[in-house]
Amino acid sequence: MFIGLSEAADFLKNCRDAVIITHQSPDGDCIGAAFALKDILGYFGIRSRIVCCDEFPSRYDFMTNTGCGEDFEPQTVISVDIADNRLMGSLKEVYGDKVQLCIDHHISNTGYAEMTLLDGKASATCELIWFLAREMGAELSEHCAACIYTGIATDTGCFKYDCTTADCHMIAADIIENYNIGFAKINRNMFDVKSVGRIKMECRVLELMEYYLDGKLTIISVTADIMEQMGVDGSDLEGCASLPLQVEGVEVGIMIKEREPGVYKISMRSANDVNVSEICRILGGGGHAKAAGCLLEGSLGEVKKRLIEAVGKAV
């Protein structure tokens, strides 16, 4: 059942001993939402505990340093930013069909919870947490404000992407005006800082860039040999697929990673209006309009040729 803000606020104000679940591979938004919600419940004297099947990355320490909460027998189960209970990972078995309230902004939410507060137009679950806090009449702590700001900033690329809403900016204005959260330092750590190894790898990857279709398409092919030379595996290369989009004039960036001999994992990114989900669907894959993928078989040359043809029809 989908519910509105006031119903969700009522439920939260009257719950007790709550477990708050975040999704696997936790990011700024689900961590921000969980730790902000924990603060808000705490404001009303309601104790809660945050659980996740994976560890929280250390760069989010400034949010998680208030602790996940003490151990107790939960009376309430809440999920944040989880569109599908399979995203709970190993915790699905424990909580998958026990969620009473899900707070989420993914339009694809499967409705697995008893009650779902969903706003598919919100850029981040943290937006919803801010509105909930206001509806509940909670005063935000500085930590809570920092969590909400971080969730919104990370899900919008620091207010850069299409998904940024007027509400994001309105909430950021409120937080900057009223709380001393050190947002510039948060942004630096979320967006600008990389390890030396990462910087070196990105430079290596950029050297591999090839240009097609009058520079509208770039392809980076990373074979097993190259990965071995660079001392990285496929997962290290995550996030590199969007690197070519920083090149002037590029509409589509493709990263080809050799998975096994003759089998290639394709990551496709769109800079502007080309729908790469559609291109990948035709090639047997899928994804979002600006980030999609597929698996292709053949020689590297054949794979490239198919990709150039497919993109050529779309740009």
Next chain:
Amino acid sequence: MFIGLSEAADFLKNCRDAVIITHQSPDGDCIGAAFALKDILGYFGIRSRIVCCDEFPSRYDFMTNTGCGEDFEPQTVISVDIADNRLMGSLKEVYGDKVQLCIDHHISNTGYAEMTLLDGKASATCELIWFLAREMGAELSEHCAACIYTGIATDTGCFKYDCTTADCHMIAADIIENYNIGFAKINRNMFDVKSVGRIKMECRVLELMEYYLDGKLTIISVTADIMEQMGVDGSDLEGCASLPLQVEGVEVGIMIKEREPGVYKISMRSANDVNVSEICRILGGGGHAKAAGCLLEGSLGEVKKRLIEAVGKAV
């Protein structure tokens, strides 16, 4: 004379045949402010012309494409985002002592104009233009809203830096809510896109990085030889000084550029709390807390040693 918003609005509504001056090496904020102000004056039937001693870079075409305006004998002279009339470059001779209204956000404004609307707390002159438009009762065109958004976004690093105010976000919320300016595309072009040559150069520069003081200090030395090898000159390297700040743990990043044998131009950048203006002042230079510079003489080894010592005392 420093004046307030309502006086400036009155002046603007009652002026005619205005010249709007932007500063040399024009950036997103002065271009945005000038073209937004031209639209606003146009709303009241007042014609204006934009002048600059330098050309507007092509990446700002979406703002400048409304044109700089027809030729006429000016009755009013307005400057935007110009803290000191020397920043008019070659236009100082023509307009330097004739400015009736200066609209600016630099606390260092020299007060060269007859009337100055100054808000040193504003992140961008475009913030002031937005407040002026509201005070004047002008309806913004989409183009005008795009100009104001761009000025604010470029001066704040897309809402990332310390200088971002609650007003920036409030104005961005208003613009996103009410105007279809395609802000994500603007942000992509302002912040993400680089030329292939630039990307290659940045990678080369990053390879030159040396680490000192437990990784808190990085130094990149670009000698005349290296510049020749890379096929660039000192001005091409502009903006590279902040590249080392993306490295985890770095507090101060220094770029040393050989100006002539035995003379080195030092650019110093601070990631967080180290005041590099103070360090450069001691070394005979100056600047801002997070971006400063100086000129040092000696061998490259001596220059590095002095820099490491000076930074070592501050971190």
